[in-house]
Amino acid sequence: AQSVTQPDIHITVSEGASLELRCNYSYGATPYLFWYVQSPGQGLQLLLKYFSGDTLVQGIKGFEAEFKRSQSSFNLRKPSVHWSDAAEYFCAVGRINEKLTFGTGTRLTIIP
Amino acid sequence: EAGVVQSPRYKIIEKKQPVAFWCNPISGHNTLYWYLQNLGQGPELLIRYENEEAVDDSQLPKDRFSAERLKGVDSTLKIQPAELGDSAVYLCASSLGALANNEQFFGPGTRLTVL
Numbered sequence: 001a002q003s004v005t006q007p008d009i010h011i012t013v014s015e016g017a018s019l020e021l022r023c024n025y026s027y028g029a030t031p032y033l034f035w036y037v038q039s040p041g042q043g044l045q046l047l048l049k050y051f052s053g054d055t056l057v058q059g060i061k062g063f064e065a066e067f068k069r070s071q072s073s074f075n076l077r078k079p080s081v082h083w084s085d086a087a088e089y090f091c092a093v094g095r096i097n098e099k100l101t102f103g104t105g106t107r108l109t110i111i112p
Numbered sequence: 113e114a115g116v117v118q119s120p121r122y123k124i125i126e127k128k129q130p131v132a133f134w135c136n137p138i139s140g141h142n143t144l145y146w147y148l149q150n151l152g153q154g155p156e157l158l159i160r161y162e163n164e165e166a167v168d169d170s171q172l173p174k175d176r177f178s179a180e181r182l183k184g185v186d187s188t189l190k191i192q193p194a195e196l197g198d199s200a201v202y203l204c205a206s207s208l209g210a211l212a213n214n215e216q217f218f219g220p221g222t223r224l225t226v227l
Contacts, residue, residue, distance in 0.1 A: 004154075036218075043116065043203060043218030044155070090154050099168060100216070102154025 002027045004091050004103035012109040013081050021076040021106050023091030031093040033074040034100065035065055038088040047089075050074065061085070086110045114138070116219035118204050124225045130192035133222045137185070137206030144181060145216060146189050147203040155203055161187065162210060191224075199226045 005024045013019050025031065032051050036044040048059025055067040065076045074091060088107050094100040117136040125131050137144050142163050147155035158177070160168040163184035172179065176195070181187040191198055201221040207214040 009152075041220060043205075043220045044216075045218070046215050049215075092154070099157045099160070102156070104152065104154055 002031065002093055002101045004093055004101055006089075006091055006103035006106050008106045009104070010107045010109065012111060015083055015110050015112055016080050019076075019078045019081045019085070019108070021089050021091075021108070023074045023076065023103060025072050025074065025091075025093045027072075027093055027095075029095070030069065031095050033065075033067060034092040034094070035059065035063070035074075035076050036090045036092060036102075037061075038090065038105075040087075044090065047076070081108075081110055083110045083112070116204055116206055116217055118202075118219035118222055120222055121220060122223050122225075124227065125194055126227050127196055128193040130190065131194050131224060132191075133189045133202050133204075133224075135187045135189070135204030135219060137187075137204070138217055141206035141208055141217070142184070143207045143210045143214070144187050145205040145207075146179060146187070147205065149201040149203055149221070151200070158189070160210065167210070194224075194226045196226050199224055 003026045034049045035047040038044045047063050048057050050057045050067045057065050063078050067074050088105045090105045091103040092100045119134050144161040146158040148158050149155045159172045159179050161181045164181050179189045201223050203221045204219045205216040207216045
């Protein structure tokens, strides 16, 4: 069965510092990979997705993620975080006509 | 363009009472999803509709949960009777199609508290 692991429950980063959120997956084949962000009281918004091709994917709000097949990882990065990036981040995996499986999320706190 | 609309945003009920949640997807989106999000967890799919047909309801607890999408547009999710463990956020999402490369757009959710 597919699974997604986000090992960091909570991360605190200073504004302007770089960010990396970890995501590891277990799947029978290379799945489609997604990162979503959820602000308090809001629904989830898609940041970026990987289906195939270039393993470095650019998303919205200055985020990027890198797919590493050998490590079964899809880590999210941002070179310089802003206070508005404080939110919950979810990694998800899926395939055609299969449901998305979400990780448990990483809560990001930004300190001035 | 309006996003996915859900109502109510918050609901507090006593256990054993019924409750219903409503979702209006983005216009033109044929696929509609209901997710359950427990505190500190990621969303888990309850049911997926293709137009008015429920094509994946394997995770829906059918003894107390029901859903409908009669005209293939808006949808209602019902719980009867509610239990304490049903306290969670219920998210609705929609997409143009069911393929994984079709982005799912999420509503703000309904936060249910069962006392």
